[in-house]
Amino acid sequence: MSNLPVAPPAFDAQVKARVQRGPDVGASCALVFLELLALAVIVVVWPFLDHFDLDPASDIETVSLWRYLPALGGVxxxxxxxxxxxxxxxATVTVVSQGSMAVLVTLAFFGGAALQSHQDARDCPVVCSAE
Incomplete structure (x- = not known):
């Protein structure tokens, strides 16, 4: 009786986990790419187009981060x-990648807010300082 063939298991959890890992990794990569693209537009393209001017006689105005921080917070x-x-x-791969992106973008958001707040306090005239 020991020579009888053994049937494969009807449900193999390891095979199912490996099959679903591919779409998880694909979704994770796509989301990270789209978020990095959005960050590039917010940080590079938007300020460049906002302050693009071909008139050499125009005044140069300082760039305030307060205009861009809400979009960064949205990401x-x-x-x-x-x-x-x-x-x-x-989807564990997507959880880890999106969680790390959320933490990094949140740190950039609060860092930018602290930097702009410091810059605003430094450029404040004597009239608006606390007495």
Missing amino acids: AVVAFVAAVLAGRAR
């Missing part, structure tokens, strides 16, 4: 929501 919120939704779908 952080999208990354956080994507991480939460991926967690509910048990």
Whole structure:
């Protein structure tokens, strides 16, 4: 009786996990690419086009980060929501990548806010300083 063939298991959890890892990695890479593209537009293209001027006689105005920080915060919120939704779908690669993107963009947001706040306080005239 020991020579009987053994049937393969009806449900193999390891095979199922490997099959679903591909779309998880693909979605994670696509989301990170789109977020990096959005960050490049917010940080590089938008300020460049906002202050592009061919008139040499025009005054140069300082760049304030307050105009760009809400868009940066929006990218952080999208990354956080994507991480939460991926967690509910048990897509671990997407959770890790979107969670790290949310943390990094949030740090950039608060760093930019602190930098602009410091710059505003330094450029404040004597009239608006506390007495």
